[in-house]
Amino acid sequence: MASAPRVPLALRPLTAQAFAPFGQVIDTQSASQRVAINAGTCQRHHDLGRPSADGGALAFNLFVADAVACPAPLRLMERHHRGSQSFAPFGAALRMGIVVAAPTLDAAALAPEHLHGFITDGHQGINLNAGVWHHPLLALDAGPWLVVDRVGAPGDAPDCEVLDISHWHLEVKN
Template identity: 40%
Template sequence: MTLTAEPLTAEAFAPFGEVIETGGPFVTINEGACRRFTDLATFDIAEGRAGLSLFQAEIRAPPYDCTLLERHPLGSQCFIPMQSSRFLVIVAADAGGVPGTPRAFVAADHQSVNIARNTWHGVLCPIAGSGLFAVIDRIGAGGNLEEHRLGRPIRVTL
């Protein structure tokens, strides 16, 4: 299967989570030198707490062959590039315990994503930038990772 990554928009990504970006309402703070865009994501955490981690991912050159999808049944997972960075987001709704039809998005250098709890997704896949991401996700006891190896890779092109 070959997917062409589509631009990441809030409307197109809504079934899989939230797009986080500036551009909406804000409050001016710090003596007028800063815009605060408040409460941009809903962290869905069960039986644990939200934690902040840093991920250092390798930059991957398109086309990208996705061989693994994973999901987190106990919490959403938010990916925030630490520097201007583009990345692929491969997602699929659940279809009876396995990934359904996948979709691929390319996040612009000003966008982040909060992937909804139980949404199948590919691994972190930066295609430009430093590969350094802040990740907000569930910290706690219990299994919060399910993996599904694909019989055939999904090739993602731009």
């Protein structure tokens, strides 16, 4: 059987306005306030994202990711109904590809034409709104990522809906 052709999904530059339907961009440019703190030795870039954790707690995690080579196949989409999820480079300039779709779509309705692709500039992170479909971390540069997400209470059902999209034969290119 002949394999299906790969369909490219272009990643466009990440901006707060373009990403607004899916969450917030985390960078020093998107801060609603900049405040000098700690006796003037530090700038607080305030309110960069609004994490949510319905019925659970927020957890700070460190992911050390290998870089993916583009074109990179897209294999699955996932979403978390009860909490947001944030990804930000940790200690280094690291780029990531972002593939998202609206939270209003159920798994049976999600199709390739619903996907949006973005690429960070190496200094940006994101906070995904609860329920937003997203591909797992697509690190374009290897290194550490700070991830903030919801950890459920003991006995909670898992809050990660996963959809296999490998049969769509999509790949990201940058």
